[in-house]
Amino acid sequence: MSADPTQVLAFETDCHIFDGCGFPAPGLHSFLFEPIVGNADSNLYFNKTMLLALLGSLIIVGFFWAAFRKPKVVPGKLQMVAEAGYDFVRRGVVYEIIGKKEGEKYVPIIVSLFFFVWMMNLWSIIPVAQFPVTAIIAYPAVLAFIVYVLWVSLTFKRHGFVGAFKNFSGYDKSLGPVLPLSMAIELFSNLLIRPFTHAVRLFANMFAGHTLLLLFTIASWYLLNGIGIAYAGVSFVMVIVMTVFELFIQALQAYVFVLLTCSFIQGALAESH
Amino acid sequence: MSPLLNIAAEEMENPLIPPVPELVIGLLAFVIVFGFLAKKLLPNINKVLEERREAIEGGIEKAEEAKTEAQSVLEQYKAQLAEARHEAARLRQEATEQGAVIIQEMKAEGQRQREEIIAAGHAQIEADRKAAASALRQDVGKLATELAGKLVGESLEDHARQSRTIDRFLDELEDGAEKAEARR
Numbered sequence: 464m465s466a467d468p469t470q471v472l473a474f475e476t477d478c479h480i481f482d483g484c485g486f487p488a489p490g491l492h493s494f495l496f497e498p499i500v501g502n503a504d505s506n507l508y509f510n511k512t513m514l515l516a517l518l519g520s521l522i523i524v525g526f527f528w529a530a531f532r533k534p535k536v537v538p539g540k541l542q543m544v545a546e547a548g549y550d551f552v553r554r555g556v557v558y559e560i561i562g563k564k565e566g567e568k569y570v571p572i573i574v575s576l577f578f579f580v581w582m583m584n585l586w587s588i589i590p591v592a593q594f595p596v597t598a599i600i601a602y603p604a605v606l607a608f609i610v611y612v613l614w615v616s617l618t619f620k621r622h623g624f625v626g627a628f629k630n631f632s633g634y635d636k637s638l639g640p641v642l643p644l645s646m647a648i649e650l651f652s653n654l655l656i657r658p659f660t661h662a663v664r665l666f667a668n669m670f671a672g673h674t675l676l677l678l679f680t681i682a683s684w685y686l687l688n689g690i691g692i693a694y695a696g697v698s699f700v701m702v703i704v705m706t707v708f709e710l711f712i713q714a715l716q717a718y719v720f721v722l723l724t725c726s727f728i729q730g731a732l733a734e735s736h
Numbered sequence: 737m738s739p740l741l742n743i744a745a746e747e748m749e750n751p752l753i754p755p756v757p758e759l760v761i762g763l764l765a766f767v768i769v770f771g772f773l774a775k776k777l778l779p780n781i782n783k784v785l786e787e788r789r790e791a792i793e794g795g796i797e798k799a800e801e802a803k804t805e806a807q808s809v810l811e812q813y814k815a816q817l818a819e820a821r822h823e824a825a826r827l828r829q830e831a832t833e834q835g836a837v838i839i840q841e842m843k844a845e846g847q848r849q850r851e852e853i854i855a856a857g858h859a860q861i862e863a864d865r866k867a868a869a870s871a872l873r874q875d876v877g878k879l880a881t882e883l884a885g886k887l888v889g890e891s892l893e894d895h896a897r898q899s900r901t902i903d904r905f906l907d908e909l910e911d912g913a914e915k916a917e918a919r920r
Contacts, residue, residue: 491751506755506757507757508757512758513761516758516761516765517761517764517768519765520765520766520769523773524769524772524773527773527777528772528777531778531780532776532780533780534781534783535784536784536787536788536791542781545781546781546785549778549781570778571774572770572774574773574778575766575769575773576766578769578773579765579766579770599754599755600751600752600754601754601758601762602758602762602765604759605759606762609766663752670751
């Protein structure tokens, strides 16, 4: 039984245990969507993830628009909530890692990144949408690329060409004969692996989370037949547990993403040693 | 195989290769968020946060100022009070001393005046006595002369008796004067 990637739901609704139907396990096909508009072949199409991405950004803008368009010195409820979120990223992440003086300039991008990633993650458990946008590598990749361009250009601007090279390669005379090897590894690690892991860390977490949720959701439905009903109940409890867990992971991954971004920027700004 | 299945098959082999349209949309979505937040909304809230911070700090500063002022006023009062107490104590002390001195002086003065009065009394009495004695002497002389005149007029032959009479008279006078002197 092979999954049909064009299906609307993540699994077939008429498939139950003891019905001669194999378990429709979730897989890579669960992360593919038929375009709503356009042709998937032509690179000119619009699908569910894109819709969620744009919708998500509109939600963020809408939320902050409502909260910060006409902010008051004595805040209302909405403004207070938005301020708490803003302050958390600004003080808890940017000031904490880059420092207040140097970090102030990067607050807008870090705040945007945090709420963008969080929103895209949150789609995973929002009913009807129920798909984390960041589980498609393209979205984390774009964000990681922006961050990469930012910190690399910052390094060049701050240290000049040679200084930047030393910064990337972790140049340290005291290493002696191992220095070339160390420099090669550091260059490779900083310039190639770092942006990749930055994106993949987020992607893989959300991908795995979504897969787990799907697994238990599908199992709950699939087991809903005869004696399987008892197991279906267990599986459904797991759906609830995993949903709560995902809620936590979503915020955590958004936090980790901006935390790493800040540490990259901080490394770019740091004095050469 | 449908074209979608082709893509699906390709992508299923590697979910790490990002489809270009999604990259574009992802970039667009993020740029929308970043644009609104960075250009308008965050500067907005930063301004307000700054205002709030200033308002709060201003309030705190004012309170601090009032507190220090109150403190200084209190200290001033305390100092003044202490000074006043000190002054009062000093005045009391001074008054006591002055009172003692005055009493001493008054006593001395009283003593002096008493002695003066006594001395004056004594002098007066002495003078009176002297005046009285001299007046008496004169009277005695006059009386004696009168008596002598009478005696001479009466009889000259009883000369011896006359002279006894004069002597007796003068003795009596002397006695009387001595007695008076002793009584005093």
